[in-house]
Each structure stands twice: as C-alpha cells, then as structure tokens.
Amino acid sequence: MSNSSLIAPPALVQRDQKHDTAAVQTLDSAHFIHPFTDHADLAAQGAKVIVKADNIHVFDSEGHKMLDAMSGLWCVNAGYARKELADAAYQQMMTLPFYNNFFNTTNVPAVRLAAKLASLAPEVDGRSFRHVFYSSSGSESNDTNVRMVRRYWDLLGQPQRKVIIGRLNGYHGSTMAGASLGGMSGMHAQGDLPIPDIQHIEQPYFAEKARAGESAAEFGVRAARWLEDKILAVGPDRVAAFIGEPVQGAGGVIIPPDTYWPEIQRIVDKYGILLISDEVICAFGRLGHWFAYEKFGYKPDLITFAKGVTSGYVPLGGVMVGDRVAKVLIEQGGEFNHGYTYSGHPVACAVALANIELMEREGLVERVRNDTGPYLAERFEELQAHPLVGAADTCGFVGGITLVKNKATMAAFDADVGVGMICRGHCFKNGLIMRAVGDRMIIAPPLVMTRAQVDELMGLIKLCLDATLDELRSAGKLA
Numbered sequence: 430m431s432n433s434s435l436i437a438p439p440a441l442v443q444r445d446q447k448h449d450t451a452a453v454q455t456l457d458s459a460h461f462i463h464p465f466t467d468h469a470d471l472a473a474q475g476a477k478v479i480v481k482a483d484n485i486h487v488f489d490s491e492g493h494k495m496l497d498a499m500s501g502l503w504c505v506n507a508g509y510a511r512k513e514l515a516d517a518a519y520q521q522m523m524t525l526p527f528y529n530n531f532f533n534t535t536n537v538p539a540v541r542l543a544a545k546l547a548s549l550a551p552e553v554d555g556r557s558f559r560h561v562f563y564s565s566s567g568s569e570s571n572d573t574n575v576r577m578v579r580r581y582w583d584l585l586g587q588p589q590r591k592v593i594i595g596r597l598n599g600y601h602g603s604t605m606a607g608a609s610l611g612g613m614s615g616m617h618a619q620g621d622l623p624i625p626d627i628q629h630i631e632q633p634y635f636a637e638k639a640r641a642g643e644s645a646a647e648f649g650v651r652a653a654r655w656l657e658d659k660i661l662a663v664g665p666d667r668v669a670a671f672i673g674e675p676v677q678g679a680g681g682v683i684i685p686p687d688t689y690w691p692e693i694q695r696i697v698d699k700y701g702i703l704l705i706s707d708e709v710i711c712a713f714g715r716l717g718h719w720f721a722y723e724k725f726g727y728k729p730d731l732i733t734f735a736k737g738v739t740s741g742y743v744p745l746g747g748v749m750v751g752d753r754v755a756k757v758l759i760e761q762g763g764e765f766n767h768g769y770t771y772s773g774h775p776v777a778c779a780v781a782l783a784n785i786e787l788m789e790r791e792g793l794v795e796r797v798r799n800d801t802g803p804y805l806a807e808r809f810e811e812l813q814a815h816p817l818v819g820a821a822d823t824c825g826f827v828g829g830i831t832l833v834k835n836k837a838t839m840a841a842f843d844a845d846v847g848v849g850m851i852c853r854g855h856c857f858k859n860g861l862i863m864r865a866v867g868d869r870m871i872i873a874p875p876l877v878m879t880r881a882q883v884d885e886l887m888g889l890i891k892l893c894l895d896a897t898l899d900e901l902r903s904a905g906k907l908a
C-alpha cells in the first residue's frame with residue numbers, strides 16, 4: 430500500500446501565506462481521526478480549515494472571516510490573539526517548560542495559581558475552597574472526582590457509598606468516567622457505558638418536561654426531587670455524590686429554573702452526599718461570576734474546571750476541593766494514589782495566571798454580569814418575535830434558540846428535516862459560527878465582546894434565521 434503523502438508531503442502553505450485547502454483536506458482525511466466526527470461525511474465534504482483568529486473572529490483557508498459565537502468550544506473567554514497569554518507561555522517555556530509535581534516537588538506557577546483560584550472561589554456558610562488538584566482537561570478532572578469521592582467515603586469507613594448520580598443529557602467529558610457521568614445516549618451506546626455504579630436522573634428542562642399549567646418555579650422543585658427519588662431507590666447509604674452542570678452546555682444550553690439548585694442543595698444535605706459542580710463551561714466569567722455556584726446559591730464540595738481557565742490557549746483543568754473533602758483526603762488520607770504527568774504543568778499554570786490577570790484588568794466578569802450579559806439578554810428577547818423561534822433565552826454569555834415549525838402550537842419540526850443543521854449551514858455561509866443541538870441553536874461568545882459586537886452578532890443571527898425560514902418555506906416544510 431502506498432503512503433506517498435507521508436513520504437512527500439505537499440506544501441500546505443505557500444510562501445504568500447495562501448493555503449492549499451484541497452491538499453490539507455486530502456491529508457486530513459488520510460490521517461487524522463477527529464473527535465466526534467463521522468468520517469465518511471467528513472471525507473465527502475472536506476474539513477473546514479481554520480487558519481487564524483483575532484479577537485472574536487476566526488478565518489478559514491479560503492479567506493472567509495467568521496464571528497465565532499462559540500468561543501472555539503466554550504473556552505476562548507478572553508478572545509483570540511491575546512499577546513499577554515502568548516508572552517506568559519514563552520517566558521515560562523524559557524524558564525521552566527516542565528517539571529513534575531510528584532515526589533515532593535512543586536513549581537511556582539502551579540502554587541501561585543492554586544492560591545489565586547482559592548481566592549476567587551467565594552466562601553459560602555463557612556465552607557471554602559482552599560485546595561486545587563490539577564489535570565489537563567475537563568474529562569480528566571471528572572475522572573479525578575470519581576476517584577476522590579470514592580476515596581473520601583472509604584476513608585470515612587463507608588466503602589459501600591459508591592454510586593454517583595448524574596443527569597440524562599448532561600455532559601461531563603469523554604473518558605470512561607466522564608462519559609459515564611454524562612447522560613449522552615449516543616456515547617453510552619458505544620463501549621458499554623456507563624461504568625458500574627453511575628446512575629442518572631432526568632434533566633431540569635422546563636420546555637420538555639413541564640406539566641400543563643406548571644410554573645417554572647414549581648417545575649424546578651419537582652425536577653430536583655427526582656434526585657431524592659433516585660437516592661431512595663438506590664439506597665441512601667450507597668450514594669456517594671451528585672454531579673451536575675450549573676447550566677447544561679453541550680446538552681443545548683439548558684438553564685434550570687431558579688428553584689432547582691436550592692432544592693438540590695436541601696436534598697444532598699439531607700442525605701449527606703457530596704455535591705460536584707461541573708463548571709468546565711460555567712466558571713471563569715461565562716455566567717458573570719468567577720464560579721457559577723455563586724450565581725445559583727448552592728454549596729458544592731468539589732468543582733470541576735477546565736476550558737476558560739486558560740481561555741483555551743493551552744490545556745489545563747482541575748478540581749477545586751472544598752474543606753469537607755480536603756480535610757479527610759489530606760489530613761487522614763496518606764498518599765492518594767492518583768495523578769497525571771501534567772498535573773500542575775508550569776506553562777499551563779502560567780498562562781492561566783496571565784489569563785485571570787487579563788480578565789481582572791479588563792473587568793470581563795463584571796462586564797458580563799452587569800453590562801454585556803444583560804444587553805445580550807435584552808437583544809435575545811427580540812428574537813421571540815421571529816416566526817421560527819419558539820424560545821430564546823440566555824444566562825450570562827450562553828444562549829439558546831429553539832426553532833419550531835409552528836409558533837402558535839410550539840410544534841417541533843420532524844426530525845428528518847434537520848432544521849438545526851439547515852440553520853447552521855446558513856450561519857457558516859454568512860460568516861457566523863453557531864452550534865446546533867437538535868433543533869436548538871446555541872451560542873457562548875467570547876467575554877471580550879462589546880455592545881457593538883453584540884449588535885453585529887444579533888444582526889447575523891437574524892439574517893441566518895431569515896435565510897433558514899426562506900429555505901424551509903420554499904421546501905414546503907413549514908406548518
């Protein structure tokens with residue numbers, strides 16, 4: 430079998446910085462297995478080749494400029510091409526590019542970042558977060574959570590407490606434990622997941638699960654009580670922890686009613702189980718706070734973070750370990766036989782410190798909370814009038830738009846229409862990156878966005894909704 434592309438790779442970038450898109454696509458489909466991708470489809474279409482980015486825009490190899498309303502993948506909070514972050518990486522690489530933190534060694538950026546993160550996590554009712562365990566991703570961090578939670582209960586003499594409860598349509602990553610904690614049916618269907626002792630309850634999605642006449646507040650309490658039902662079904666002395674995203678991201682930006690999290694807190698307190706807040710998307714300003722539990726008023730024992738901590742410039746993740754767990758794990762635990770080569774990677778930690786410094790200097794968290802976040806919400810309200818839009822809601826700098834076939838009856842499109850993908854196609858064509866989750870179009874824009882750029886975004890969204898409407902109308906797909 431010939432493998433000529435390996436022996437003589439074609440010039441992918443010419444001297445004048447023009448890209449040979451077809452050559453990149455050919456090499457791509459010959460050698461690169463992509464995450465979450467149907468490769469027959471990819472080979473037929475050819476991958477979109479992203480070559481550079483600046484502020485809130487990305488550029489492809491054909492010179493198209495696109496407004497990136499997804500912040501890469503929910504992570505480029507500080508926007509693209511931030512010199513401060515590149516400088517921090519360069520300086521740290523030239524000073525100490527790597528050293529491990531096993532066997533009683535440490536490095537300065539990892540220590541400084543741990544202290545900084547501890548100072549950013551607000552104390553609630555005397556419970557604080559003084560400790561951090563590092564990884565390189567959200568998935569790894571949730572694997573750490575599973576091991577840490579089980580170790581905690583073992584140390585307390587309750588080794589039968591193994592069961593961790595997550596939610597259907599929740600997302601906690603793609604490793605064995607991450608995919609198991611998450612509730613994505615497509616992921617569970619491949620590779621015999623979930624692993625043992627992971628259970629799921631329904632998601633708190635009002636539009637899908639509310640009863641006729643039920644208020645959002647009533648629904649929020651009822652949805653939280655599904656956790657209590659599950660705890661009782663499993664046996665309260667077997668349940669170790671509950672894990673949830675403050676606002677579900679990958680599931681389609683599902684924003685729970687305000688009553689949901691306080692009721693979850695009441696239930697985990699009643700049964701003494703640990704609460705894990707997976708804030709991989711929601712922390713670092715995404716919802717207008719450094720950590721999202723503050724917004725919803727609950728008290729997690731463990732917080733998963735990743736993505737926004739470095740604005741995605743380099744991989745870094747971790748777990749904020751609250752006092753309750755830290756006390757047992759650190760004071761009584763002896764050695765915790767767990768760690769990653771890159772736990773506390775000096776370059777990743779240096780970039781995270783520079784990122785947090787930049788966000789503080791520019792007041793990005795406060796801007797999202799008090800200015801641009803409310804402005805985005807206000808502009809999203811206007812979308813409710815659009816004939817295709819059944820619902821449009823935001824929380825801080827995430828938002829979702831539900832596309833419906835009939836506004837009056839809220840009837841959904843038939844699945845074979847693929848309305849989300851049609852809309853996404855128009856977005857790409859018109860220079861806007863929005864993601865489709867079923868019939869819901871979702872956004873998570875960079876936090877550096879100004880009001881004027883929110884207007885630019887809304888103009889593009891309206892244009893793409895109109896184009897989608899036109900296409901559906903001429904295809905006779907509307908009710």
Ligand SMILES: *Cc1c(COP(=O)(O)O)cnc(C)c1O
Nearest residue numbers: 566567568600601602707709710
């Ligand atoms: C993205 C995500 C993860 C997984 O993070 P990776 O860095 O992709 O492993 C976990 N939890 C949530 C809530 C996420 O959005």
